[in-house]
Amino acid sequence: MRDEVITQARRVVVKIGSSLIASRETGLSAERLERLAKEIAEIRAQGREVLVVSSGAVVSGIKKLGLREYPKSLPVKQAAAAVGQSRLMWAYEKAFERLDLRVAQVLLTHADLADRRRFLNARHTLTTLIEFGVVPIINENDTVAVEEIRVGDNDTLAAQVAHLIDADLLVILSDVDGLFTADPRKDPGATLIPLIHEITEDIEQRAGLSSTFEGTGGMATKVRAAKKVGEYGVPTLILNGTHQRLLPEVLSGHPGGSLFLGRERRMNSRKHWIAFTLRPRGQVQLDQGAVEALVRKGKSLLASGIRDITGQFDAGDPVTCTGPDGKECAKGLVNFSSAILIRIKGLKTADIQKIPGLQEYEEVIHRDNLVIL
Ligand SMILES: Nc1ncnc2c1ncn2[C@@H]1O[C@H](COP(=O)(O)OP(=O)(O)O)[C@@H](O)[C@H]1O
Numbered sequence: 001m002r003d004e005v006i007t008q009a010r011r012v013v014v015k016i017g018s019s020l021i022a023s024r025e026t027g028l029s030a031e032r033l034e035r036l037a038k039e040i041a042e043i044r045a046q047g048r049e050v051l052v053v054s055s056g057a058v059v060s061g062i063k064k065l066g067l068r069e070y071p072k073s074l075p076v077k078q079a080a081a082a083v084g085q086s087r088l089m090w091a092y093e094k095a096f097e098r099l100d101l102r103v104a105q106v107l108l109t110h111a112d113l114a115d116r117r118r119f120l121n122a123r124h125t126l127t128t129l130i131e132f133g134v135v136p137i138i139n140e141n142d143t144v145a146v147e148e149i150r151v152g153d154n155d156t157l158a159a160q161v162a163h164l165i166d167a168d169l170l171v172i173l174s175d176v177d178g179l180f181t182a183d184p185r186k187d188p189g190a191t192l193i194p195l196i197h198e199i200t201e202d203i204e205q206r207a208g209l210s211s212t213f214e215g216t217g218g219m220a221t222k223v224r225a226a227k228k229v230g231e232y233g234v235p236t237l238i239l240n241g242t243h244q245r246l247l248p249e250v251l252s253g254h255p256g257g258s259l260f261l262g263r264e265r266r267m268n269s270r271k272h273w274i275a276f277t278l279r280p281r282g283q284v285q286l287d288q289g290a291v292e293a294l295v296r297k298g299k300s301l302l303a304s305g306i307r308d309i310t311g312q313f314d315a316g317d318p319v320t321c322t323g324p325d326g327k328e329c330a331k332g333l334v335n336f337s338s339a340i341l342i343r344i345k346g347l348k349t350a351d352i353q354k355i356p357g358l359q360e361y362e363e364v365i366h367r368d369n370l371v372i373l
């Protein structure tokens with residue numbers, strides 16, 4: 001099972017963490033990056049399509065700007081990313097050119113993925129690049145990404161890219177062998193977990209933050225990324241990129257790393273986008289009858305089952321639905337703004353249709369726009 005999922009993966013997203021390609025002396029380790037480029041060329045030669053999500057803009061920029069530490073404020077981080085991204089891309093350009101491979105820089109923000117039209121457009125661009133045999137090198141567009149439109153970390157971005165282009169496998173290369181029972185930097189007794197069938201709360205709690213100068217999210221964002229794509233049926237493999245030739249060897253069937261199996265049945269792409277890419281703008285609290293209608297019977301959400309509304313949102317925005325126990329049970333795109341929902345919550349369809357302007361009312365969230373969590 002493990003072997004097949006890995007060896008037969010045709011379209012692969014490889015995420016390269018800052019921890020792997022950073023160098024204290026020069027900002028960016030050209031040697032490491034060249035070696036990784038060779039290994040990517042090797043897995044392409046195995047008959048795979050490869051897209052790279054690479055961090056490293058900020059660490060490259062730190063050296064170039066003469067900063068002493070990883071920037072804390074957003075403007076300094078953005079300035080470092082701006083000067084660092086061109087250096088990062090230049091290093092990839094040179095490394096892949098030697099291997100007769102062409103690369104393309106693709107910079108994305110959350111806003112590019114949260115708008116369905118832009119999401120589909122990005123999908124088009126990336127698949128066209130793959131058809132041309134180009135290796136896309138993707139990063140977050142840190143320079144323009146303010147808090148509201150940032151993905152925030154590249155493990156999450158890689159998961160969103162894997163979904164975007166319907167990948168068969170997500171590989172996260174880091175400076176650690178995989179997921180351990182605890183952070184191995186802090187607990188020398190921690191052991192590697194080679195195969196994860198299901199991401200339980202226990203697994204999530206074992207994944208800690210980054211304890212290095214360069215790292216952003218640590219193991220926590222990697223496990224979250226694996227959960228995200230796993231729901232879409234894409235497995236995730238975490239490997240130690242500091243070990244020479246581990247990537248091509250493991251992809252050829254050798255043991256190594258931690259593999260998170262994805263769900264066998266893929267979630268429909270649009271529903272996955274609603275569930276995992278969009279950020280909720282508000283919350284709709286439901287009564288037990290509505291929870292059952294949604295979760296067990298696959299019905300659309302009607303106003304009669306709504307008890308209350310939190311937040312301010314417009315028609316078409318994503319919202320989460322919670323049951324009487326306060327737990328999230330669904331997420332979907334609402335047909336009405338929060339201002340209208342406050343007026344019609346708890347009312348029957350026939351009564352709502354008597355309200356001027358709401359004669360056409362049918363449902364608050366249509367089941368095609370609703371995902372059960
Ligand atoms: N349970 C765990 N297993 C493995 N690594 C862990 C765990 N918890 C925390 N970590 C830390 O996560 C780090 C990798 O994440 P990070 O530093 O963000 O790297 P990258 O730059 O590759 O994304 C490891 O070096 C390790 O210290």
Ligand SMILES: N[C@@H](CCC(=O)OP(=O)(O)O)C(=O)O
Nearest residue numbers: 018055056057058153154216
């Ligand atoms: N976009 C940033 C990296 C953000 C990030 O997630 O870093 P990492 O944890 O090293 O993958 C950069 O290029 O510096």
